[in-house]
Amino acid sequence: MIGRTAPSSASLGLLSVTLRMVPRMRTMVIIDVASVASEDELHRLLQREFDFPDFYGRNWAALWDAISGLVLIPEHVRFVGWNPLAERVPDGAMMLADCLDRYRELYRPGLRVEYLYPCRVPVRTDRSRPHVTQVPVQHLSRS
Secondary structure (H helix, E strand, O other): OOOOOOOOHHHHHHHHHHHHHOOOOOOEEEEEOOOOOOHHHHHHHHHHHOOOOOOOOOOHHHHHHHHHHHOOOOOEEEEEOHHHHHHHOHHHHHHHHHHHHHHHHHOOOOOEEEEEEEOOOOOOOOOOOOOEEOOEEOOOOOO
């Protein structure tokens, strides 16, 4: 090889160690928000489920900073129990949905977000927001 050197066994070993340290990204996360009663509780849940760092500030600016630069959230996010959250913490539910909409528009056009709630009547997808699905759920479970 002219002008190139073969990688040493030491550098190959470092590469394999580095690759093993990188966590595998989840493709989907299911977040049960039905029992959330406050914005602080919502932020703590998001921090845990999205693996935000310990220094996450638990406010909407910090959420934006985390999803737009600190962590890569899964390509499919499913919120279960959305209506109870929207009733108890309406501003928080609206801000969360707005942040995820903006994140999708700017950085992740393929991001799929579902807002599920239990009900007995079939519900259609909101046609004005085709990437958002509202689906009736009979049995809620966490995978």
